[in-house]
Every structure is written in structure tokens, then in C-alpha cells.
Amino acid sequence: MKEIKRKVNLAMDAVKDVPEPFKMKAFDVILSNLLGEASQQELPPSIHVEARPTEDSEGLPDEVKSLSKIANMETNQLKDVLHFDENEPVFIGRVEGTEADKQIQISRVLLLVMQEVYGNEWVKGSFLWKALEDYGVGSLSNLAANLANQQAEFRAMGQKKGRKYKLTEQGKQIAIESLRQMAG
Numbered sequence: 001m002k003e004i005k006r007k008v009n010l011a012m013d014a015v016k017d018v019p020e021p022f023k024m025k026a027f028d029v030i031l032s033n034l035l036g037e038a039s040q041q042e043l044p045p046s047i048h049v050e051a052r053p054t055e056d057s058e059g060l061p062d063e064v065k066s067l068s069k070i071a072n073m074e075t076n077q078l079k080d081v082l083h084f085d086e087n088e089p090v091f092i093g094r095v096e097g098t099e100a101d102k103q104i105q106i107s108r109v110l111l112l113v114m115q116e117v118y119g120n121e122w123v124k125g126s127f128l129w130k131a132l133e134d135y136g137v138g139s140l141s142n143l144a145a146n147l148a149n150q151q152a153e154f155r156a157m158g159q160k161k162g163r164k165y166k167l168t169e170q171g172k173q174i175a176i177e178s179l180r181q182m183a184g
Helices: 002-014 020-035 062-070 099-116 125-135 140-148 169-183
Strands: 082-084 089-091 154-157 164-167
Touching: 002 020, 062 099, 089 099, 089 125, 099 125, 099 140, 099 164, 099 169, 125 140, 125 164, 140 154, 164 169
Parallel strands: none
Antiparallel strands: 082 089, 154 164
């Protein structure tokens, strides 16, 4: 019995940093390997580990959970960077750099979230402007030019106040990496 408990503790230690959607499966595999042919069902009831939703993912829409999987992050890490309102995200993370850098970094993340969570591939420039303004980013009169300078990441259509933006595939990958760094 002591040997089994020791192996369970080893398996729990091995998966402590594994993101939530994969933690139970990783635990099962590691524990099975440690126990040889024994499966978790053969363990005494006193040491069964019950799968249950984590507190940080309860009550969140499936699209937010899906984004956490795409970004390989836990949902509580996402909630450190974004607040998920009913119709749009609110950026609450930390960014550094020039005003142009902040505009680009935050716009990347907001466009990613609007696409993956809210289902909006094209996002109005006025939404980005307001979100950046609310966050306290300055020099917004240069937003269109700053995003245009990142043609590999952003696409635009329309003009002036009717302009809309979306991420390219490369922009999406960079946005995912930016999101991880902001949460880290």
C-alpha cells in the first residue's frame, strides 16, 4: 500500500505544471506506467483521483476554454490578460514598449480573441480604438498606420471609420505567443 501511495504522489508531482485539459490524461498514463500493468480502477478507493472541472474554468463559455487549448494555457491565465464580457473582450493585461508597440500587441490579442471566442473574423477599427483608449494607450491617430506597417500580421479592408481588421495566419500565431508571454 505504501508503494502505491508513493507512486500516486510521484505521478501527481509529475503533472503539477501540465495545463488542465491534459492533466488527468497525463496523470493516468504516468500512474499506469509507474504501476506496470495495474490501472487506476484497480487502486484502493482511498487513493482514487476524481476528475472535476477546475475552479478557474467553471462558468466560462466553451469558446474561452477552446482558446485556452489553442494557446496551451489554463483559463485562469487567460483571465489574467482578458476579461470576457458578453459581447466583447476587455484587455486587462500588462504590456510594455512604445505607444505603437502597445497598439500592435493589444490589437493582436484582441483580434485573436474576437475571432476565436466571439466568432468575428473582421473587427471594426472603432472597437480597437475604444479598447486601446480605455486601456490608456496614446497616439491613437497613428493606429491605422501602425497596423499597416505590420502587413504580415494584419489585413485591413474599408476606409477611415469603416475600416475593419483581421489577423493573417502568421498574425494569429504571433498573437498566441504574445498572449502566452503576457500571461507568463
